[in-house]
Amino acid sequence: MSLKSIAKAELLIHLWWLKNNRPLLVLWFLWPYLTALFILALGTAYGRIEEFRETMGIASPILYIFVGSAVVFASASIVDIATGIALWHRWIGTLTYIYLVPVRFNTYLVLSGVVGGLFMIVQNFAAIVPAIIILEGLSGGLRLLAVLGVMILGMVPLIGVAVVAAILTIAARVETNVVSFINPLLLLVSGIFYPVEILPRILRVLSDIVPVTYIVESAKLIATYAYPPGSTIVYIAAILATMALVYNSWSALIVSRSERYIRRRGTI
Amino acid sequence: MAEVEYKLEKLTRIKAVVWLHLVRSRRYFLDMVNWGIVDFMWISIYILAALSFTPRENYPEVVPIVFWAMFAWSLMSMPVWTIGNWVRFYVSMGVYEENELASINHSIFLFLRILPALLVSLVATASIALLLRYVTGINPLVAREPVLLVASLLGILSVATIYSLILAYLGLILSVPAPLLDFASFLFFILGGVGIPVEKLPSQARPIALATPYSHFAEVMRYSITSVEPYLGLEVEGVVALVYLLVLVLLLKIVSSYATRKTRREGVKGIGRT
Numbered sequence: 001m002s003l004k005s006i007a008k009a010e011l012l013i014h015l016w017w018l019k020n021n022r023p024l025l026v027l028w029f030l031w032p033y034l035t036a037l038f039i040l041a042l043g044t045a046y047g048r049i050e051e052f053r054e055t056m057g058i059a060s061p062i063l064y065i066f067v068g069s070a071v072v073f074a075s076a077s078i079v080d081i082a083t084g085i086a087l088w089h090r091w092i093g094t095l096t097y098i099y100l101v102p103v104r105f106n107t108y109l110v111l112s113g114v115v116g117g118l119f120m121i122v123q124n125f126a127a128i129v130p131a132i133i134i135l136e137g138l139s140g141g142l143r144l145l146a147v148l149g150v151m152i153l154g155m156v157p158l159i160g161v162a163v164v165a166a167i168l169t170i171a172a173r174v175e176t177n178v179v180s181f182i183n184p185l186l187l188l189v190s191g192i193f194y195p196v197e198i199l200p201r202i203l204r205v206l207s208d209i210v211p212v213t214y215i216v217e218s219a220k221l222i223a224t225y226a227y228p229p230g231s232t233i234v235y236i237a238a239i240l241a242t243m244a245l246v247y248n249s250w251s252a253l254i255v256s257r258s259e260r261y262i263r264r265r266g267t268i
Numbered sequence: 269m270a271e272v273e274y275k276l277e278k279l280t281r282i283k284a285v286v287w288l289h290l291v292r293s294r295r296y297f298l299d300m301v302n303w304g305i306v307d308f309m310w311i312s313i314y315i316l317a318a319l320s321f322t323p324r325e326n327y328p329e330v331v332p333i334v335f336w337a338m339f340a341w342s343l344m345s346m347p348v349w350t351i352g353n354w355v356r357f358y359v360s361m362g363v364y365e366e367n368e369l370a371s372i373n374h375s376i377f378l379f380l381r382i383l384p385a386l387l388v389s390l391v392a393t394a395s396i397a398l399l400l401r402y403v404t405g406i407n408p409l410v411a412r413e414p415v416l417l418v419a420s421l422l423g424i425l426s427v428a429t430i431y432s433l434i435l436a437y438l439g440l441i442l443s444v445p446a447p448l449l450d451f452a453s454f455l456f457f458i459l460g461g462v463g464i465p466v467e468k469l470p471s472q473a474r475p476i477a478l479a480t481p482y483s484h485f486a487e488v489m490r491y492s493i494t495s496v497e498p499y500l501g502l503e504v505e506g507v508v509a510l511v512y513l514l515v516l517v518l519l520l521k522i523v524s525s526y527a528t529r530k531t532r533r534e535g536v537k538g539i540g541r542t
Binding site for chain 1: 321
């Protein structure tokens with residue numbers, strides 16, 4: 001059983017599931033728009049768009065809110081997907097069989113998370129493409145591709161976190177995703193729709209070490225410059241690459257130990 | 269005498285259901301904690317986003333309104349998940365049939381799920397108030413008319429609960445999970461006059477807002493926080509809100525009877541993927 005065939009199977013699961021749930025597909029395409037509308041409506045009802053532009057230090061606030069809404073739904077989805085897949089197999093009673101396949105359980109979780117995460121990122125960005133092209137023309141669409149690239153890179157440091165979260169959920173013998181707070185936590189500290197400086201000190205410290213903060217920075221760049229400075233993009237990419245190396249090395253240690261633990265305890 | 273015994277038996281059943289939900293909450297304690305943190309974080313993100321549009325000098329007026337509006341939204345969306353969505357598990361765990369055999373009212377069983385959910389919601393909201401106080405220096409827990417504020421929030425919770433019970437029964441009839449059917453509550457918040465006062469909505473959107481039950485309770489809620497007169501006047505808003513509540517109760521009765529008859533005739537089908 002090759003890794004490619006598992007990745008292909010995961011992709012087909014997502015495609016077929018959407019094919020059988022077409023209303024869900026429509027809703028998923030609408031969610032970034034609803035979120036953008038929600039923030040714009042609530043914000044402008046009691047304030048001004050110019051204030052938002054000034055507070056966030058960006059040139060195109062509406063463009064930024066659309067990109068930010070896609071980031072909200074996709075940036076850290078890998079964690080929820082990997083955990084959700086593990087729980088889903090437990091619910092339907094197939095977790096034991098997944099353990100028995102020749103590929104290691106960790107590898108399966110990584111592949112499920114990565115394929116699902118990529119699927120989510122592409123889907124959310126595809127959803128906002130029409131709005132970006134209307135607002136900024138073709139150049140806006142091309143700049144969006146840069147954020148898409150950063151977002152895919154930003155997913156890499158979270159691979160290990162996603163697998164640890166999935167294994168911990170199984171080890172905790174719970175039936176629901178008890179670590180679903182990770183996704184909103186990453187977004188809260190990233191300062192996606194407000195400056196990080198207003199947050200309490202502990203959250204500001206956390207903000208510097210989560211990948212989503214740098215995805216948000218890249219979204220700010222495309223909402224400010226027609227041609228985002230290459231050096232800043234390279235700087236962001238370098239930080240994310242370093243995070244990927246550090247976080248995945250740490251989590252690899254935790255993952256192998258926790259997998260042994262759940263095998264020994266029979267918690268699958 | 270027989271009537272008294274019947275009423276006592278009914279009360280015992282309700283007590284048993286409350287006990288079951290509380291025991292379940294203890295069993296899923298980690299889930300409850302996670303749920304509270306998630307609630308706190310999502311609502312904080314949206315409130316802080318809204319405040320990024322507001323000049324600092326307007327904070328004393330805006331912070332309490334946005335805070336209570338988001339709390340109202342939390343009350344609107346929480347029952348959709350705890351009741352509307354939970355019906356999936358209710359069916360897949362086989363409790364539906366068990367309750368059917370024991371003559372336990374499904375609406376009451378699902379409705380009482382609100383108790384642990386409300387507890388989580390209140391703790392999350394108190395934490396958001398603390399965060400807002402830290403970030404803005406304004407205490408959002410202020411109201412000009414606290415009794416009216418509580419009454420309007422209870423009204424919003426009642427509408428949301430009845431709406432969620434209707435979604436749960438529709439889930440049983442259509443096999444579609446409630447969150448998919450809940451597209452409306454997101455729009456209700458924006459166009460339905462909950463997040464934004466009816467007066468401030470575009471003129472084309474005002475009839476839509478007035479046609480939704482939430483807007484009337486929300487107008488009363490805003491009146492209790494600030495001195496802004498409700499769009500239709502306080503008395504009229506109150507009466508219209510109560511009429512809507514009665515209509516929803518009637519609608520719930522019709523949908524629940526239909527769903528119960530259908531499941532008794534055809535059996536219960538699974539809802540959604542799980």
